[in-house]
Amino acid sequence: MSATSHDAAPMPPKQETPFRRFVSEYSESPVAVASFVLVVLIFSIALLAPFISPQNPYDLAQLDIMDGRQPPGSKSLEGLTFWLGTDDQGRDMLSGIMYGLRISLGVGAGSAVIACFVGTALGLIAAFAGGKTDTGIMRLVDLQLSFPAILVALMILAFLGKGVMNVMLALVIVEWARFARTARSAALVEARREYMEAAQCLALPKWRLVFRHMLPNCMPPIIVIFTILVARSITLEATLSFLGLGVPITEPSLGLLIANGYQYMLSGKYWISFYPGIALLVTIMAINLVGDQMRDVLNPRLKR
Amino acid sequence: MTTWMLRRLIQAAFVMLVMTVIVFIGVNVIGDPVEILISPEADQAERARAVAALGLDKPLWEQYWRFLSGAVQGDLGRSFVFNEPALKLIAQRMPATLELAITAVLLSVILGIPLGLYAGLRPNSIGGKAIMGASILGFSLPTFWVGLMLIMVFAVQLGWLPSTGRGPTRELFGVQWSFLTWDGLRHMAMPALNLALGNIALVLRLTRAGVRENLPMDYVKFARAKGISPNRVVFVHVLKNILIPIVTVVGLEIGGLIAFAVVTESVFAWPGMGKLIIDSINVLDRPVIVAYLMMIVLLFVVINLIVDLLYTVLDPRVRLETKE
Numbered sequence: 001m002s003a004t005s006h007d008a009a010p011m012p013p014k015q016e017t018p019f020r021r022f023v024s025e026y027s028e029s030p031v032a033v034a035s036f037v038l039v040v041l042i043f044s045i046a047l048l049a050p051f052i053s054p055q056n057p058y059d060l061a062q063l064d065i066m067d068g069r070q071p072p073g074s075k076s077l078e079g080l081t082f083w084l085g086t087d088d089q090g091r092d093m094l095s096g097i098m099y100g101l102r103i104s105l106g107v108g109a110g111s112a113v114i115a116c117f118v119g120t121a122l123g124l125i126a127a128f129a130g131g132k133t134d135t136g137i138m139r140l141v142d143l144q145l146s147f148p149a150i151l152v153a154l155m156i157l158a159f160l161g162k163g164v165m166n167v168m169l170a171l172v173i174v175e176w177a178r179f180a181r182t183a184r185s186a187a188l189v190e191a192r193r194e195y196m197e198a199a200q201c202l203a204l205p206k207w208r209l210v211f212r213h214m215l216p217n218c219m220p221p222i223i224v225i226f227t228i229l230v231a232r233s234i235t236l237e238a239t240l241s242f243l244g245l246g247v248p249i250t251e252p253s254l255g256l257l258i259a260n261g262y263q264y265m266l267s268g269k270y271w272i273s274f275y276p277g278i279a280l281l282v283t284i285m286a287i288n289l290v291g292d293q294m295r296d297v298l299n300p301r302l303k304r
Numbered sequence: 305m306t307t308w309m310l311r312r313l314i315q316a317a318f319v320m321l322v323m324t325v326i327v328f329i330g331v332n333v334i335g336d337p338v339e340i341l342i343s344p345e346a347d348q349a350e351r352a353r354a355v356a357a358l359g360l361d362k363p364l365w366e367q368y369w370r371f372l373s374g375a376v377q378g379d380l381g382r383s384f385v386f387n388e389p390a391l392k393l394i395a396q397r398m399p400a401t402l403e404l405a406i407t408a409v410l411l412s413v414i415l416g417i418p419l420g421l422y423a424g425l426r427p428n429s430i431g432g433k434a435i436m437g438a439s440i441l442g443f444s445l446p447t448f449w450v451g452l453m454l455i456m457v458f459a460v461q462l463g464w465l466p467s468t469g470r471g472p473t474r475e476l477f478g479v480q481w482s483f484l485t486w487d488g489l490r491h492m493a494m495p496a497l498n499l500a501l502g503n504i505a506l507v508l509r510l511t512r513a514g515v516r517e518n519l520p521m522d523y524v525k526f527a528r529a530k531g532i533s534p535n536r537v538v539f540v541h542v543l544k545n546i547l548i549p550i551v552t553v554v555g556l557e558i559g560g561l562i563a564f565a566v567v568t569e570s571v572f573a574w575p576g577m578g579k580l581i582i583d584s585i586n587v588l589d590r591p592v593i594v595a596y597l598m599m600i601v602l603l604f605v606v607i608n609l610i611v612d613l614l615y616t617v618l619d620p621r622v623r624l625e626t627k628e
Binding site for chain 1: 319322326327330331440441443444445446447448449452453455456459460467559560563564566567570571581582585586593597600601604608
């Protein structure tokens, strides 16, 4: 590998860059590759929803209440085909799902990113500072992880009320602890390595030591946790929205779409809840499978 | 050992105290109790009187003290909706939730261990692979959606099971239980399975991993060499060794099941504490919210305490570590 690899290598280039090795090891499993493609596809659908969806499900001018609760495959009064049926407002479910994905992925991935920054920073600080700072942060982590995520989120939303920002805040508070724990344990291993000693001998400032030298080497486990937690926060958001504690009705995520269809389920109109659920399921499964493969590839204990 | 236990108890009490502060701040500082407790039509004088009656004009630490001393005496206020003591409401709903959670634990063991044994003994068979694949589904499927699908298939399409509610109950030790009547059991089947799903997958995977780990061990070879029947080797010798981690994990998960019952109870309209808290949050019935949170925190602190104590009893390594 020569200078051509500079675009693919965030880490110092060797003969074979770590990134290339990662890609080639990752691609050994066809299922994992397919899942990755699926994840990219789902994120693109969410991003491009306004351009590719058959209708804008929240533009009331485009909706006709006469089209309400039509089964999948039926046609609207204007000749539009509802491939996945319509909900009680006459909304095309396919468009509803595409827009719902935007909210679900935005809230899920967004909160995971913020939690990743906060948690990783606190974990590194705990590992590097040691002493009382370390004990304080880790006690907080322990305390929080001894309660299930749904309960903590429920508690926060009971105080704050619903809303997109509140849900994201709740998810960040639920998740930062896992990042902190992972980052700390990775950092404690790295801190004993020779390159850290060398960097310390250069009398570099502490923040530079931690964030420029140590952090890149702590990334593999953090990335794995990140993928898993994205999937988990999407599920948690959907659950909270289903319970009526999550996003408001004006910004429906997949969970809220499913909740809206709940009352029609008993009369056999399954599609209002069924298809958003399938979309949710496929998204979560795909992200989890990507995370599984990453864990296998990045785990040094499984190195072949 | 005694000092350690004492320290652990003090720690638990401290966690409890911290949680009362968090709940108190959450309810009284982030939310404005005046807005919720006093009707919007009240005039200034009425407002002032109500504020004084509720003690909201006092400094914050004094309000907290009142809340705490009330909580210790089991008084967490009256529900606005039901006009009954909040704690009594929670206590009334608790058996329904516990019944559901315990049934879910039993289901996860009864289904999880045999499936895990099969997958562990025949890892390359189609059945074994199918079980492992299904267990991934068990982890990733959102609980509430599985619940809806169960209702759709078994209640709406097939009509085998009732869709929602608890069904008839019968009294035992002064408490109403569903599992004592046939119709009650039918009502419980779907919610319990729904709640157990994640744990079935967990137990199954633990069992499989344990079997795979234990089979190549010397004691298994020795037992075989002694001519003990293969069934006895698996069900007596191997199973005994893999049960320890399973029991621990299942024990730890009981708290999680009670917390997660919130979702299942909402889907199946099961009248437990979980449904009560969701309803209370939706109508802003603060005393019930506070009472639920305090009860569940207490429950968790107690469960964690018991698990920690059991660890030291079961595993001598933990005991040694704490001595250092």
